[in-house]
Amino acid sequence: MSLIVQKFGGSSVKNADRIRHVAGIIQKTYEAGNDVIVVLSAQGDTTDDLIAKAEEINPRASRREMDMLLSTGEQISVALCAMELERRGVACISLAAWQVGFHSTSVHSDARILKIDTERIQSELDQHRVVLVAGFQGVDRAGDVTTLGRGGSDTSAVALAAVFKAQLCQIFTDVDGVYTTDPRIVPNARKLDEITYDEMLELASQGAQVLHNRSVELAKKYHVNLEVVSSLEDKPGTTVKEVTKMEKTNIAGVAKDTSIARVALVGLQHNPGVAFQVFDLLSKSNINVDVILQSIGREETKDITFTVHKKDMDEAVDILNEHKDALKFDHINTDDKIGKVSIVGVGLMSNCGVAARMFEALYEAGINIQMINTSEIRVSVLLNETDVDKAVRSIHAKFFDEV
Amino acid sequence: MSLIVQKFGGSSVKNADRIRHVAGIIQKTYEAGNDVIVVLSAQGDTTDDLIAKAEEINPRASRREMDMLLSTGEQISVALCAMELERRGVACISLAAWQVGFHSTSVHSDARILKIDTERIQSELDQHRVVLVAGFQGVDRAGDVTTLGRGGSDTSAVALAAVFKAQLCQIFTDVDGVYTTDPRIVPNARKLDEITYDEMLELASQGAQVLHNRSVELAKKYHVNLEVVSSLEDKPGTTVKEVTKMEKTNIAGVAKDTSIARVALVGLQHNPGVAFQVFDLLSKSNINVDVILQSIGREETKDITFTVHKKDMDEAVDILNEHKDALKFDHINTDDKIGKVSIVGVGLMSNCGVAARMFEALYEAGINIQMINTSEIRVSVLLNETDVDKAVRSIHAKFFDEV
Numbered sequence: 001m002s003l004i005v006q007k008f009g010g011s012s013v014k015n016a017d018r019i020r021h022v023a024g025i026i027q028k029t030y031e032a033g034n035d036v037i038v039v040l041s042a043q044g045d046t047t048d049d050l051i052a053k054a055e056e057i058n059p060r061a062s063r064r065e066m067d068m069l070l071s072t073g074e075q076i077s078v079a080l081c082a083m084e085l086e087r088r089g090v091a092c093i094s095l096a097a098w099q100v101g102f103h104s105t106s107v108h109s110d111a112r113i114l115k116i117d118t119e120r121i122q123s124e125l126d127q128h129r130v131v132l133v134a135g136f137q138g139v140d141r142a143g144d145v146t147t148l149g150r151g152g153s154d155t156s157a158v159a160l161a162a163v164f165k166a167q168l169c170q171i172f173t174d175v176d177g178v179y180t181t182d183p184r185i186v187p188n189a190r191k192l193d194e195i196t197y198d199e200m201l202e203l204a205s206q207g208a209q210v211l212h213n214r215s216v217e218l219a220k221k222y223h224v225n226l227e228v229v230s231s232l233e234d235k236p237g238t239t240v241k242e243v244t245k246m247e248k249t250n251i252a253g254v255a256k257d258t259s260i261a262r263v264a265l266v267g268l269q270h271n272p273g274v275a276f277q278v279f280d281l282l283s284k285s286n287i288n289v290d291v292i293l294q295s296i297g298r299e300e301t302k303d304i305t306f307t308v309h310k311k312d313m314d315e316a317v318d319i320l321n322e323h324k325d326a327l328k329f330d331h332i333n334t335d336d337k338i339g340k341v342s343i344v345g346v347g348l349m350s351n352c353g354v355a356a357r358m359f360e361a362l363y364e365a366g367i368n369i370q371m372i373n374t375s376e377i378r379v380s381v382l383l384n385e386t387d388v389d390k391a392v393r394s395i396h397a398k399f400f401d402e403v
Numbered sequence: 404m405s406l407i408v409q410k411f412g413g414s415s416v417k418n419a420d421r422i423r424h425v426a427g428i429i430q431k432t433y434e435a436g437n438d439v440i441v442v443l444s445a446q447g448d449t450t451d452d453l454i455a456k457a458e459e460i461n462p463r464a465s466r467r468e469m470d471m472l473l474s475t476g477e478q479i480s481v482a483l484c485a486m487e488l489e490r491r492g493v494a495c496i497s498l499a500a501w502q503v504g505f506h507s508t509s510v511h512s513d514a515r516i517l518k519i520d521t522e523r524i525q526s527e528l529d530q531h532r533v534v535l536v537a538g539f540q541g542v543d544r545a546g547d548v549t550t551l552g553r554g555g556s557d558t559s560a561v562a563l564a565a566v567f568k569a570q571l572c573q574i575f576t577d578v579d580g581v582y583t584t585d586p587r588i589v590p591n592a593r594k595l596d597e598i599t600y601d602e603m604l605e606l607a608s609q610g611a612q613v614l615h616n617r618s619v620e621l622a623k624k625y626h627v628n629l630e631v632v633s634s635l636e637d638k639p640g641t642t643v644k645e646v647t648k649m650e651k652t653n654i655a656g657v658a659k660d661t662s663i664a665r666v667a668l669v670g671l672q673h674n675p676g677v678a679f680q681v682f683d684l685l686s687k688s689n690i691n692v693d694v695i696l697q698s699i700g701r702e703e704t705k706d707i708t709f710t711v712h713k714k715d716m717d718e719a720v721d722i723l724n725e726h727k728d729a730l731k732f733d734h735i736n737t738d739d740k741i742g743k744v745s746i747v748g749v750g751l752m753s754n755c756g757v758a759a760r761m762f763e764a765l766y767e768a769g770i771n772i773q774m775i776n777t778s779e780i781r782v783s784v785l786l787n788e789t790d791v792d793k794a795v796r797s798i799h800a801k802f803f804d805e806v
Contacts, residue, residue: 016459050479054486056419061486068497069482072475076453079472083457083464094471098501099546120546143502143523 002167003125004029007039007135007157012172012231013077014044022231023084025172026130030090035125037164039135039157040081042073063108067137067147071097074134074153082132092130095120097137097145102156104138104146111138111146113155116163133160151212158215162222169224170237171211176230177238178203178210181254185389186396192238192252199252200226200240202344202378216240251345251354254396256388258339260290261313262370264305265320267330277327278304281319287312291340291373291380301330305371307382310336338370339388342380343395355379361398367391405570406438406528410538410560415575415634416480417447425634426487428575429533433493438528440567442538442560443484445476466511470540470550474500477537477556485535495533498523500540500548505559507541507549514541514549516558519566536563554615561618565625572627573640574614579633580641581606581613584657588792589799595641595655602655603629603643605747605781619643654748654757657799659791661742663693664716665773667708668723670733680730681707684722690715694743694776694783704733708774710785713739741773742791745783746798758782764801770794 006029008022030036050069054061078094085092097104101117124131135153138146148155154171161169175183176191178200183189195203197220204213210228219226219240229237268274275294282289292306308316317332348354358379362369367390371382383391409432411425433439453472457464481497488495500507504520527534538556541549551558557574564572578586579594581603586592598606600623607616613631622629622643632640671677678697685692693710711719720735751757761782765772770793774785786794 016456019460053419053479053483057422057483058486058490060490062489065482065485065489065497068485068499069479072478075475076456076472079468080456080460082468082471083461086465086468087461087463094468096471096548145499 003035003037003164005037005039005157005161005164005166005169006172007153007170008041008172008231009153009174010041010044010047011174013040013081016080019081019084022172023081023088023090025231026081026085027088027090030130036130037121037125037160037166038078038081038130038132039153039160040074040077040132041135041153042070043077043080046073046076064144067108067145070147071134071137071145074136078132078134085130085132090130091128092132093124094132094134095124096134098139098143100133102133102138104140104148106140106142106144106146108144108146110149111140113138113148113159116159118163121160121164151214154212154215155218158218158222158224158226161224161226162218167225168227169219170227170229171215172229172231173210174230174232175210175228176233176235177228178240179253180251180400181392181396182256185256185392186254188401189396190400193236194239194241195252196346197240197242198377199344199346202342202375203253203255211240251343251348251399253344254392254399255342255344256339256392257342258385258388259310260307260338260340260382261310261334261336262305262307262338262382263313263316263320264303264333265327265329266303266333267301268304269328270300270302274327275304277323278320279306281323282308282316285315285319287316287319291371291382293371293373307338307340337385338382339385340380340382341388341391341395342378343399344378346377348377348379357398358395361394362391364398365390365394367394406440406567407432408440408442408560408564408567408569408572409575410442410556410573411444411575411634412556412577413444413447413450414577416443416484419483422484422487425575426484426491426493428634429484429488430491430493433533439533440524440528440563440569441481441484441533441535442556442563443477443480443535444538444556445473446480446483449476449479467547470511470548473550474537474540474548477539481535481537488533488535493533494531495535496527497535497537498527499537501542501546503536505536505541507543507551509543509545509547509549511547511549513552514543516541516551516562519562521566524563524567554617557615557618558621561621561625561627561629564627564629565621570628571630572622573630573632574618575632575634576613577633577635578613578631579636579638580631581643582656583654583803584795584799585659588659588795589657591804592799593803596639597642597644598655599749600629600643600645601780602747602749605745605778606656606658614643654746654751654802656747657795657802658745658747659742659795660745661788661791662713663710663741663743663785664713664737664739665708665710665741665785666716666719666723667706667736668730668732669706669736670704671707672731673703673705674731677730678707680726681723682709684726685711685719688718688722690719690722694774694785696774696776710741710743740788741785742788743783743785744791744794744798745781746802747781749780751780751782760801761798764797765794767801768793768797770797 082094103115104111135156178192179189181189201216226240290307367387369381373380485497506518507514538559581595582592584592604619629643695709770790772784776783
């Protein structure tokens, strides 16, 4: 007997029809002789409706009360899905995070998982019940409800799979797996049968929206067998695991991100520690910085260029200007009409010529590169925002059509 | 410093406007220097919406999962009301039943309160926070969510007032107190300033819908000072307490109930224990019997007549017919076109002439009495359903207009 964790997102349980469909998948898994733990998100628009209710009353409500409010969404989902399983004669029980003992930090709206008690779930599994757990939520030391932030339900599912040493953790989505790039941009994008944790991580953080990188990090750490699979069609998805085919030579995929803006500090004095000062100021205002590039400027000065989320650009500029005297720079220039395109693949940087092929594709498409940034398994380029989709298509064609 | 428990029902929190109004009442009480515990029901139609969702999926869902589903309604109310108090700068916190430690039996959808932990609430009160508790819900020994059944939020409020020895438990409603009868039937019905627990109990069980009798029983048992007060207008309500004015000679009110049906077992043999057998059979099918009357019939037989809820009538008849041989009766006759009118008042039955005045009023109105039933503080008559409103008007006029 093996244990399988299955996670279904908000659109998969958005109405009675979809809940029936999801229950069918669960029933099939259960009747094949598996123990099943199910993790559900809130139904379709439930979370948005609850947020609208809160904002009508108090747009600056405390995160503690927002968590109290929003956590009802997942509780509704698990109760309704349990009712459908009951109708099908499948023994089951729904549990909220506090009933499981799903312990988290107290950082409301962005809590981290600390520990998951196994007693209640194990006792229900021992009674051959499907256990439906409300995703996205936890309970802190004070006994208050928390939520896990973006990608929370994926993370709930992977954490449960890790603690219960599940044979498989299936993340059901509206697509049927992880693609070499966004099929909406490149119609002949290919579904990957396998991908490594590291590749998935880079793809997720470079803009691929299939899995949140927190859940992938956790899966990698605890060696959870992860599968991204379609909730609509019954066919194989993409398996995420430690090592894939040994002889793999191609990249895993092409990702794009147009949510970024570029900020450049021009004409910085060569005083030591200036980089530390700049990024310390930004981090204290909770502004995340992505690509950082430092270039040697004219004789006695240098430039520091970095990217932030578009929404943070103005605040970043204000903060830096406030400290202009201490930081000693000449001026700031910004550009929020940029985008980033990345290729991801294990062994990419040790495989001569991969980066060059990417640049060749861009050259052939007549696209100008603003900045280049690399990691062990990724090459990213910054481009004009209007060039991004064309760049994805030309790079994808170079790596996947010519093979 | 005194402690006040305030309970607001579903219509009082049905939208953002009403929540703002309720928060105003709470703020005023808090800023007058009181500790405040607030109990809320689910918003207006939330419970109905959730039930509709469940029925679309499985009309025979387990009560355990229904409780899991429905309990989210009150959690949403307390979180939203807390947000409005936060906006007003009133320190506060919302708590679900499991966070309070509101322990109940495991009878899902109709659980009884066993014990309420004081630690969490007291610690929040000590920090000068208004504590908002989700009404209608509890948690059982297994850690499962329960709901308290009809009148549940009133009962939650009274139980909290009892445990915390509150100076006052205020039940806010759409009306401004307890009336001598239903103002929709008798426009000059009078609001009572005071009423005893026993009178309120009889009025509640005889059809007055202001307070559920479970909450009144609990208030009486623990000497909770209860007040029924308007959530719409700022004026005194009705106080429910042990003893009211000593020299009170009038009745407290007139109540009606048209939800009942009459069942008569005609021509029963005089075998001992037959009454026990009849009502034991009904109780095993969870059929509640109200008025019971036994009359001597012809020579060797007798009749037993009783009333049940209209919805239970057919089932009661079926059960009794199934056991016709054992019970030895001739036939059953039924009438579901009846109603009950009651007068309630402490000392009523020891005060000669009160019952007679009621019958006089009915005689003057030309209304025929089918059955009479009395308790220490109540006289009820069964009438044709079509006579009920006329009876209420004529009895009310006799006792309140002629005084």
